[in-house]
Amino acid sequence: MTRVSVMSSRIEEAAGVLRAGGLVAFPTETVYGLGANAEDAAAVARIFQAKGRPASHPLIVHLADAARLGDWVADVPTTARRLAESFWPGPLTLVLRRGRRVALEATGGLDTVAVRVPAHPVALELLSVFGGGVAAPSANRFGSVSPTTAEDVRAELGDAVDVVLDGGRCDVGVESTIVDATGDAPSILRPGGVTREDLDRVLGRPVAVHATSRIRVPGQHPSHYAPRARVVLVDAEDVVAEAELAQERGRRVGVLLPPQLAGTQVKTQVQVAVPGSMAAYARGLYGFLREFDQHGCDLIVASLPREEGLGLAIANRLRRAAGPRSTE
Incomplete structure (x- = not known):
């Protein structure tokens, strides 16, 4: 059996695990994510338990393509659509008004949701085969160093994950850029794989970077991405x-x-x-x-x-x- 067919078989298995309420670790271009069905509140709760993550910290919902965005958010402002067209698939997360399909637990109880389309063939195939949204933070214990290999995931979370898909080392290596796109003046809530300069160029104006915001997003805890040292x-x-x-x-x-x-x-x-x-x-x-x-x-x-x-x-x-x- 070829490596491609083995991976496709593993992806089919992983999609079944997601449908059954399980947890799947999968590669993206940024870091490995720990995913669950974004519509299944009990499955999402397992993510928080496995990571030791506070329930008030929202997750990112991963989609197979930008065409599915309208299924998961209440509205898509013009600026958000332009950013999606320019950077998806890619390391950009957009914060928008939450749609009804998203389990409230995945948003930390907020009326907003963070969404993105990852640029990794394994992630995209998993999302396509699964057919829905996958809520996924990084696949590590809360606050510790994010994983960029499947070995990192196994060492960190062990048996807490039902399936680990090995897609090699992540190409970008730091998490996605998170942009508040709920209005006409977007701002960066977390810098990441898409640069501020890239955003400025596409929008034709400077994009502000906020150290704190009224909207809670991943990566804002004072101590985060931290080694034991x-x-x-x-x-x-x-x-x-x-x-x-x-x-x-x-x-x-x-x-x-x-x-x-x-x-x-x-x-x-x-x-x-x-x-x-x-x-x-x-x-x-x-x-x-x-x-x-x-x-x-x-x-x-x-x-x-x-x-x-x-x-x-x-x-x-x-x-x-x-x-x-x-x-x-």
Whole structure:
């Protein structure tokens, strides 16, 4: 049996699991998602239980194509339609008024719903075969590092997932950009795989970025995308000194070396050279954080990239990873 036919068989199996109220982990171009039937309140509740996620945190509903958008939202403003036509399938999530098909549990009790069409062949085939909407956050424990491989999912959630579809490593590596498209003046609620510059170009005007908003969306918790190790952010020129000082004081230190310090020898537990390309950095970021945990680091020293292009999303993830933990 060929790899294609094996995957198609697995996708048919996964679609059946979704129809039966089960949980399926599946690849997207951003990160792996943990999916359930978006119309099944009990199935959606299983997502929150498996992740340890607060029920007030809304999920993203994934669709097979933009033509199905009207089935899941109450209305589609002109601006939202333009964004969907420009970026779907792709790493853009639109927040719109909730339609009746969406289980209220998937929206965290809100009258809005976050929707997107992912750009991954396995995800698109699953959605097409299933025929409905799949509510899916990232397939990891709440607040921890998002998974970009099937192995990450299995290590994180184990038997809590009924089926894991392996589609290889995710191409983008950070979550989708979330845009509030409920009105005529859209704004970015979470930076991600579609850049602010791309949105500006399509809409012909600057799009605002909001650190907080009246609409709850994924990724707004103060501590999010966080490894077990504590993350400390410093200026790029201070990374080496800060990391070596912490190592001298008995910490097990991992360091993300910015491109301008490539080749520098650092006296720490683990060193990872940050790629010069922001696309490569985004693709590898969560893997780097997991690597530090695997090496037993208890402290990670990093700096923020320039907040333009994908650098805006990377900086957002690093700030959340460095945010105050619930025990602090």
